[in-house]
Amino acid sequence: MQVEVSRRRFLQGSVALSIIGGSVGASSIFTEEKEVIPERKKVATLCEMCVNKCAAWAVVENGILKKLDPNPLFPKSKNMLCARGDAGVHALYDPDRLKYPLIRVGEKGDGKFRRATWDEAYDAILNGTKLFKGMKQILDEEKDNRSTFGYCAGEGMGEHTFKQFMGDMIGSTNFVNHSSICLKTTTAGYALTLGAYGKADLENASYVIMAGANRAEAILTPDTMDMFKRTRGRGLKLIVLDPRYTNTAQHADKWLGIKVGTDLAFVLALTYVVIKEVLYNRDFVTKNMSHFEEYKQHILSNNYTPEWAEKITGIDAETITTIARDFMANAPKAIYYQGRRTAWSLQDFQLRRAQAIFSALGGGIDVKGGIVFGTKLPLGEHIVDVPIYNNVKQRIDKNEATFIGPNGTWIGFRNMIAEKRTPYPLRALFSYKQNPMQAVPNIGKTRKMFKNLDLVVTIDTMPSDTVMMSDVILPECTYLEREDPVKSFGGVEPAIVLRNKVIDPLYETKALFDILKGLSHKIAKPLFEISAKYDEALKETLAEDGFDDTFEDNNFDLTLAFEHTQEEINKERVVSEYGEEAYEMLKEKGVFYPHMDKYFKQLSENEYEYYPEDKKYYTTPGGEKLDAQDTCIDEKEMAALKKNFGTKSGKVECYLMTMEENGQDPMPTWRDELYNEAPKGKFKFVTGRHAQQTQNSTANNVMLLDVMRENYIWINKAQAEEKGIKYGDIVEVKSSVGKIHIKAYPTIKIIKDVVFYVHGFGQESTGLTFGYRNGASDNMIIEDTIESVFGSAAMHETLVEIRKV
Numbered sequence: 040m041q042v043e044v045s046r047r048r049f050l051q052g053s054v055a056l057s058i059i060g061g062s063v064g065a066s067s068i069f070t071e072e073k074e075v076i077p078e079r080k081k082v083a084t085l086c087e088m089c090v091n092k093c094a095a096w097a098v099v100e101n102g103i104l105k106k107l108d109p110n111p112l113f114p115k116s117k118n119m120l121c122a123r124g125d126a127g128v129h130a131l132y133d134p135d136r137l138k139y140p141l142i143r144v145g146e147k148g149d150g151k152f153r154r155a156t157w158d159e160a161y162d163a164i165l166n167g168t169k170l171f172k173g174m175k176q177i178l179d180e181e182k183d184n185r186s187t188f189g190y191c192a193g194e195g196m197g198e199h200t201f202k203q204f205m206g207d208m209i210g211s212t213n214f215v216n217h218s219s220i221c222l223k224t225t226t227a228g229y230a231l232t233l234g235a236y237g238k239a240d241l242e243n244a245s246y247v248i249m250a251g252a253n254r255a256e257a258i259l260t261p262d263t264m265d266m267f268k269r270t271r272g273r274g275l276k277l278i279v280l281d282p283r284y285t286n287t288a289q290h291a292d293k294w295l296g297i298k299v300g301t302d303l304a305f306v307l308a309l310t311y312v313v314i315k316e317v318l319y320n321r322d323f324v325t326k327n328m329s330h331f332e333e334y335k336q337h338i339l340s341n342n343y344t345p346e347w348a349e350k351i352t353g354i355d356a357e358t359i360t361t362i363a364r365d366f367m368a369n370a371p372k373a374i375y376y377q378g379r380r381t382a383w384s385l386q387d388f389q390l391r392r393a394q395a396i397f398s399a400l401g402g403g404i405d406v407k408g409g410i411v412f413g414t415k416l417p418l419g420e421h422i423v424d425v426p427i428y429n430n431v432k433q434r435i436d437k438n439e440a441t442f443i444g445p446n447g448t449w450i451g452f453r454n455m456i457a458e459k460r461t462p463y464p465l466r467a468l469f470s471y472k473q474n475p476m477q478a479v480p481n482i483g484k485t486r487k488m489f490k491n492l493d494l495v496v497t498i499d500t501m502p503s504d505t506v507m508m509s510d511v512i513l514p515e516c517t518y519l520e521r522e523d524p525v526k527s528f529g530g531v532e533p534a535i536v537l538r539n540k541v542i543d544p545l546y547e548t549k550a551l552f553d554i555l556k557g558l559s560h561k562i563a564k565p566l567f568e569i570s571a572k573y574d575e576a577l578k579e580t581l582a583e584d585g586f587d588d589t590f591e592d593n594n595f596d597l598t599l600a601f602e603h604t605q606e607e608i609n610k611e612r613v614v615s616e617y618g619e620e621a622y623e624m625l626k627e628k629g630v631f632y633p634h635m636d637k638y639f640k641q642l643s644e645n646e647y648e649y650y651p652e653d654k655k656y657y658t659t660p661g662g663e664k665l666d667a668q669d670t671c672i673d674e675k676e677m678a679a680l681k682k683n684f685g686t687k688s689g690k691v692e693c694y695l696m697t698m699e700e701n702g703q704d705p706m707p708t709w710r711d712e713l714y715n716e717a718p719k720g721k722f723k724f725v726t727g728r729h730a731q732q733t734q735n736s737t738a739n740n741v742m743l744l745d746v747m748r749e750n751y752i753w754i755n756k757a758q759a760e761e762k763g764i765k766y767g768d769i770v771e772v773k774s775s776v777g778k779i780h781i782k783a784y785p786t787i788k789i790i791k792d793v794v795f796y797v798h799g800f801g802q803e804s805t806g807l808t809f810g811y812r813n814g815a816s817d818n819m820i821i822e823d824t825i826e827s828v829f830g831s832a833a834m835h836e837t838l839v840e841i842r843k844v
């Protein structure tokens with residue numbers, strides 16, 4: 040990354056850096072030599088190193104963050120911070136952080152930027168520069184179609200603020216988030232089948248089938264740890280299906296190396312056994328399942344027998360039969376785990392439906408030890424009035440799959456722009472806390488998308504590969520330098536949490552809220568002038584009320600949404616429901632729930648009780664199934680899904696009429712034509728996560744890279760020997776969309792005809808000193824295949840060739 044700076048500004052920057060560096064040095068020297076106790080404080084915060092939002096204490100000495108400790112008060116995170124959570128210190132002090140606004144001065148993607156003031160950056164967004172067009176010109180040329188401004192966001196506590204700004208206030212319909220490259224098929228599958236995705240009660244289940252979900256590495260949260268404490272004869276039987284013998288499989292009672300893309304056949308065969316042998320919970324089925332008789336006939340008439348599934352999955356029929364019987368013997372405390380990143384194959388949506396129905400057959404829904412929904416503590420509403428734009432168009436990717444929700448399909452959306460086949464020009468992209476260059480399969484096409492856009496604005500903390508493709512870069516402060524919107528986490532033990540600001544923002548960075556506030560002041564009126572030129576309905580109002588009154592009275596003055604600070608909004612939302620004392624508790628301890636002072640108990644050195652057993656919400660009060668316990672799940676999207684599909688019976692839906700009406704299977708059905716076996720000489724490529732990196736967002740974190748510096752490709756040992764590949768050899772891996780070089784890890788821990796390497800490595804941004812080209816990026820070779828129901832990525836359908844170089 041090259042940044043042109045004037046000498047004056049360079050000196051300013053040096054001073055800023057030396058103040059920070061000086062403070063660190065001064066603090067330690069001062070402490071050591073004069074033995075004066077430094078000014079020390081503990082601030083309650085929430086981790087943002089992954090999506091879980093564990094509660095933490097930030098220990099600050101003389102204004103410097105020294106370390107992060109777990110805060111035991113939050114029921115969701117108990118008293119745990121994982122390695123990534125600890126490494127949040129480096130997120131704050133990473134020398135490669137974006138420090139001030141930047142404006143592109145070279146070719147797009149070549150990494151040449153000039154340092155700018157915030158006002159200059161806002162001005163470049165509105166008016167453009169010699170090299171790129173701004174919002175004003177684009178909107179004028181598109182005759183006030185605000186959907187020309189696309190926007191994307193990664194999961195986080197600011198995501199809603201950003202969406203509200205770009206969607207409701209600016210007026211665009213074109214939003215994409217991570218769901219279609221992550222857990223869309225499972226959230227949609229469970230929402231449409233059970234009424235919500237829910238949470239697997241791993242702490243109380245007796246039997247769990249976990250397929251492809253590597254919780255020991257990908258989401259190492261307290262409930263994961265609690266689950267492992269009970270496996271191997273200690274109360275919970277864990278069956279892991281995965282083509283790899285993962286760290287999760289090491290904790291399991293049984294590991295089954297299933298063939299990639301065949302899980303649906305496995306679940307259908309389990310269902311066959313349970314139906315044939317009438318092992319299901321008849322009372323639950325009668326009361327709670329809709330169209331069960333049709334499903335029963337469907338399973339039996341298709342002959343989804345264990346013998347049939349054995350040929351497809353590679354798992355023997357006897358094992359399948361035993362698992363089906365064991366599962367039902369343990370039901371209702373038996374769960375087919377829903378899964379997290381379920382963007383695997385072309386049959387994913389039906390797979391998740393089949394899993395949900397199978398779990399329901401045991402009655403393990405909305406009960407302790409099964410899939411639970413819990414409840415949510417209310418917070419006062421903060422309403423933002425928004426304008427109406429009449430020239431907005433429907434989202435560009437609405438026909439890329441059978442059902443496209445408000446979060447879109449990343450691959451479909453990207454391909455349309457890259458291939459110049461959008462129904463109207465989508466000319467700008469605003470990206471917040473997301474890195475589509477590394478996150479979306481087929482990087483070559485993502486690069487093309489960025490090249491085809493007139494304006495790219497990114498808000499981030501680090502110079503990611505996506506930031507390098509930008510026209511204007513707005514540096515956000517890290518989660519430790521801001522107060523985020525207060526959040527209510529639902530569940531069995533609901534709580535409200537607050538991420539307090541630990542230290543003031545370093546450099547010239549700002550919180551998202553303040554970034555958008557500044558932008559709103561710059562763009563509100565000029566963009567309103569464009570609407571006034573093209574919006575016929577608005578012209579009538581203007582003629583009656585005049586420019587200023589129309590602007591103010593019809594919510595076009597976007598600055599009004601930022602009249603109060605984030606802190607004031609949080610306070611109002613809490614105090615209006617629970618009073619001043621609750622707010623004080625949140626500021627001080629980061630966590631609040633009614634009766635917390637009475638309920639919360641320390642039982643032993645590292646064991647806590649949050650709610651008495653009889654006060655926990657294992658069953659939803661009023662039967663309303665919520666998804667408020669997981670920030671990755673968009674409650675509004677789920678509600679819209681259920682409404683549009685008419686799944687209001689309150690029962691488990693075995694048959695979805697809306698699917699049938701739209702040419703999709705109304706019941707889970709195995710389709711041979713959607714399954715591809717690897718032909719001789721080729722391998723199926725699978726990707727995944729590991730415990731020391733969160734996607735690609737921690738790619739430059741040296742504290743984590745210390746644990747694992749680069750990724751290696753796993754290949755079955757026997758097949759590696761056939762190819763003469765030894766540990767550490769460099770191999771070339773080639774798919775239809777790209778090729779990479781990577782070191783080899785021959786192992787017996789992966790089945791034949793499958794290769795794997797972990798996501799999050801192989802960044803191309805030269806701004807990332809530590810993450811630059813260490814290993815290989817998976818999305819360089821993953822093909823851009825999507826499943827047809829929701830447009831979710833099918834990341835495990837890519838075939839590759841591998842050779843030693």
Ligand code: SF4
Binds near residue numbers: 093
């Ligand atoms: S699981 Fe780890 S990274 Fe994720 S929020 Fe908790 S401490 Fe942070």
